[in-house]
Every structure is written in structure tokens, then in C-alpha cells.
Amino acid sequence: MKKIFKTLSNRYIVFMPVLLVLVVAQVETYSQLTTSGTFGAAVRLAIPILLAGLGGLYSEKTGVVNIGLEGMMIMGTWFGAWGGYTFGAWQGVFIGMLGGALFGLIHAIATVSFQVDHIVSGVAINILAAGVARFLNVIAFKDVQYASSTASPRIQGDIEIFTMPFLAGGKIGESETFNLLGTIENLDIFLLSDISAFFLGFLSNISYLTLFALALVPVSVLVLWFTPLGLQMRSVGEYPAGSESLGVNVYLMKYIGVTISGALAGLAGSYLVVAGTGTYLEGQTGGRGFIGLASMLFGNYKPFGVLMGSGLFGFADALQLRSPQAVHGLLIVISIFLLILTFKTFFEKKYKVSILSFLFSAAFLLWFMNSTSIPNQFVYFTPHITTLIVLSFANQRIKLPEKIGVPYKKGEIN
């Protein structure tokens, strides 16, 4: 019991906001904060970030920084749309993965074989991907109806959707089943309804592709921590010269890591197309590759951590899409949270921080009182500002792979 209390108070940064959101969500205007619809949207929006984050994980565990995730994701969106248009939805997903993997391979060639600075190569990959996607789109869909230089035609078919029977009211055969969680959600009981809404979001109207993506989280744990291959990959990120001396093929491991990383980023991109818009649109990734990277940092290089981080960003994204009023409710959440922080830092005798958070708290309160909604343009960058805020609270205890970003050349000790 004491232990639970201790973790709770250590992780107040995570739990306090959750609790505050729950309380604010009881007010009618802000009830959208915790409906199953919002959570469902959050899941859909979190998946690309999750996949990008997992992609970053595979690459960075082998010691290669992958800023090029965004570019690989762009390739995923285009190849996903092309494959989806030519062959069908699932084929599109696969082809999108291949497109991402190809760019992962290019990143691997540049950083591993030629020891180019990882960030320089990543930046170049991002620029290359944007150019290639644009060019391919112009070439491939030149005379196709509903296509332009920045958009592809709609893909064929869809990914099937799944709803859990009994818990979320899915069908068995033709007959309807009882919707347990939905019923509880509609009862409006504090906490209980919100929790069932949360699970309902995961269990109803969920694409099989989403389930596949979620399954990759435990699979990644398995691969990276419980297989010889995973051990070799991680060892290469920690101490390449030592791994080399034990007979590990360092270059091969890095190649595998970065290519898997590209494939996952490609999957993230094709998810945006196949399970989202149905077409490729230029600029569709909107920095999600970088947010994925941020969720990896937030998750402290652990797959389930990445899941949590991407869930958070997906939630922020879902709010901005579904209900700008609900985002307005977040203002009071931030204000109260900062007030709590004010007291906490005051008792810890960090007066400067205390005064600062008090001022910000007051400012947010004023903003909350004097407005009824947040301007659309502000709502648009909710996920990005969430990224910065979350990272600035979470970043101190990150355990990076020892030799991250250090180019390794065979036979050199570094």
C-alpha cells in the first residue's frame, strides 16, 4: 500500500492532470473530454505516432538516431496510397511499409556504411522524401480523375472494422449482443463511466490494422528483450566495439534496426492513408514522425512507454479535432495544475519556480474566464505544444543508449 502511494506521489505529474481532467469532464460543456468517441479518435490518432515511436526505438536501440522518421512516414503515405489505389487496402499497407523500409535502408547506408552524421542524413532523408513523394504523385496519377499534384485518388476498399461482442455490443454472426461498457458510460457515474468510455474507445469500431499496430507493442518487447537478435541489436547501441569483439556483426545489426525502423514509419504513414483519409495528401504527416520520436523519449526507450506517450499525444490530437470546447476545458485543468505546482514548489523552497507557476496559473485562469472557446488556429497546434510541455517535465530521467548518434567504424575504438 505504501509503495502504491509512493509511486502515485512520484508520478504526480502524470496522475494529477488525469484526475483533473476527470473532474472537469463532469461539467456538461466539457463532457467531450472523456467520451468513448474521443477515446476512439485518440486511439486512431495515436497509432501513427505509436508506430513512428516504435520505429525510432528499433533504430535508436542500435545507436542510430533517426530524425528521418518523418520522411519515411511520408514515403509510407504515398506508397500506401499508391498500393491501395492499385491493389487494395491491405496491399497498400504492405507496400507503404516497403516504401518506408527502402528509405530506412538509405538512411542505414548513409549512416552505417558511410558514417555520415546521423542528424544530417536524417534531415536529408526528410527533404528527399518530400521531393520524391511529390514527383511520384505527379508521375503516377497524371491523368487520373480526382488526383492533383498534391493529392492521390481514393484507395480501393477498406480495412474491416471490429467491435467486441458483449463488452462493446459487437455482433456474433447476425445477432446483436449486449453493450455493457456503453451502458455504463451512459449512466454517468463519476470515474466508472469515464473508465468504461476509455475501454469502449479501444473495443468498438476498431480497425484490424489498429489491432495489428497495438500487437506490435508486446512483440517489440519480445523481439528486443527476449531474443538473441534483440540482445545483439541493443548491445550494438551500447558498446559496439565490445559487441564486435564478441563476434556480433555490428553493421548488420544497425542495418536491421534502421530498416525495421523505416518499415514501421512506413506503416505509420500508410495507416494515415488506409485507415484515415483514404488518399495521400501532401503534408499529411504534419510532424507526426517527430512527435513519434518525442513519444519514444517520453516512454524512456520502452515499447509500453511509447504506447503511453503516443496515447497522450493522440488524446491531445483527438480533442482538437472533435471538440474545440473541450480544449477550452483544458485551460482550467492547466490553471489548477499550475496552482498545485505553485504550492509544491513553495514548500520545497523553490521560490522562483513557485512565483512563475503562480503567474502562469493566474494567466490561464484569466484566459479561461474571459473566453468560451479557444481559437481554431491554437487548437491546431495542441499536440505540438503538448509535446514540448510533456518533454520538459519528463526528460530528466531518460536513459539513452550509450553510443547513440556516434558513428561506428569497424576496427576503430570509440
Next chain:
Amino acid sequence: MKMRFRVISLSAPIIALTISFGLSSLILLVIGKDPYETFRIMFEYGSTGKSIVSIINRSIPLYISAIAVAVGFKMGLFNIGVEGQYLMGTLVAAYIGAQFSIVTPIHILFIIIVAVVVSSMWAAIAGYLKVEKGIHEVISTIMLNYIGTGLIAYSLTTLFDEPNSNYDLPRTAELPETGKMPSLNKFFNIEDLQDLHGFLAVAILVGILYYWLVWKTTLGFDLRITGSNPIAAKFSGINPKRLVVIAMIVSGAFAGLVGLAPLLGYFHRYTIDFPTGLGFAGIGVALLGRNHPFGMAVGALLFAFLQRSAQILDLNDVPKEIEKMMQAFILLIVVVFYEVIRRFIVKQQIKDASKRTDE
């Protein structure tokens, strides 16, 4: 001896250019176009008088943007946020500059100062986040780009929108005559062509300023030493945290100038269709020019040439997007070959040194 290495390191961009042209030709062949004919048309169109003025005009913001990026690169700091920084600076400068009217030089100087201050403050946020919160500058500057875009969209429609305008889209009021930069056409005696931006002079000054700052001042020395050996830099008494913030501010200050060439020379106001993407293009130019003031100038002119000369391609039924591919190819291949040649030179130097000790 040193001369030899200089010549060798020059070969990297040449190899990269050759390979990129080869790759692009291959792609053109695949889509059924004649590469020779395509490049001939591009060159022919790109070398007309009008095109040359346009190329120089396009290269000015590219060059300044490259310099902004290069200041960070010199110490191993990746300011990917030049994009957001210059847009923020330009918007505020366009708004404030349109509020009053004084003699031209002072007016323009004032606009420049406003843009520089706003951009460097925006960049400083990323510096602060890196130093105090340990957020990598690549992530923070990218996020700040998106936040900046949102803030610009908001303030352009509310705060900075031209009052009583019957124009549909939001835009700032036009700069008064005194706030417009005169063109250089009279100076070069080319009055039959379109305006050659007067900001060219500023761009050249910025190049010189950059050279002086990085190679002739203590700050520049600190930047370079931190970039090439952070540990040695720390032992020599450089405060890396302070330096990160300063470098970010200086980089942002240069970024502030990026949008001013189009603003003062052509648009005279901030509108929705104000050119974007110059910040990202600058990263490519800086990589291509290896952060050298002269190399970046050549890189900026090259990219501007490709952009301009590709405009003719659509008329010849070749997708002009091939130019974007070419730029990207050049970039990726050049970073690979710089590294290959750097390693080659280091090897040679070691060999030379051991030869000398043997003697």
C-alpha cells in the same frame, strides 16, 4: 600540401552533382523523356536575362537562410526552426513597419531590427528548452515551427489584419513608400528587366558578417571548437550551456533577415501566400556549401537556378517536380561524399605525418 587537400575536398560537390544529374537523367529516361533535351531546355531558359535576375532574387533568402542554419551547424547545433523563426519575424516586422513612415534608410533599418529581434527571441526558446529542459533542438524547433504557424495564422486574422480592407484574405497593411527597398536595376543598368531586389547588398554584407563572426571573433572560435571537439571546448573554459543559447539567438537573428528580401522588395506586406519553405531549403544549401560563406553562395545560386529553370519544363510536358528530386539527390549524395573524402584526407594526413617522423 594543404592546397592538395583543398582540391580533393572540392571534388565532393562535383561528384555529387555528376551523380545527381546521372540519376535524374535515368529517371527522365524511365518516364520516357529525353534527358539531354530536358537539360538543354532548362539551361537555355535559365540563362536568359530575366531568369538571371530571378535566380539572384531567389538565391538571396536562400543564402541568408543557409547562413542562419550554418551558425548552428558550426557548433553542432541543428536549428531546423529557421522556417518558423523567419515567418514570425517577417510578420511582426511587416505589421509594425506599416504603422508609420520616416526616411527610407531609417525605416528599413527599423524593420530589419524588429524582424531580427522577434526571430531571435523565438529561436531563444529552443535554446532555453535545450539547456534547461534537455529537449533536443531538432524536436523543439520542429514543434515551434508548427506552433509558430498557428500563432501566425491567428494573429494575421485578428491582430495584424489590415483594417477596413475589402480584400478577402487576411493580410497586413501595405508598407508605406519609405519602407520599400529600392531595386538595384539602375545600378546595374538593366532597367528593361524586372526588379533586382535591393536586399542583395544586405545578403552580401550578411555573408561577410558571418565570415567575420565565425572566423575572426572569440564567439566564433568558441562555436567552432565546440563543434569539432565538445570535450576539449569544455576544458578550455567554454560554458556550453551559455553558448547554446547564444548560438541559437545569433542563428535566429540571421533567420530574421530571410523573409525581408521578399517583403521589402516585392510583397511589401505579409499575406497568406508569402513564400514559405525557405528555412528548410536553407538547411540543404548549408549542407551543400559546407557552412562556408562562399560555398553557400554557390549552393544558393545552384538551387535557385534549378528552381527557376524548372519552370519551363511543364510547357515541355516534363513534370517540373524533377527539380525537387534533383535538389534532394544532390543533398543526400553530397553529405555522403563529404564524409568519404573527409575520412580519406584524415588518412592521408596520418600517412604524411608518419612519413615525416620516419625521415
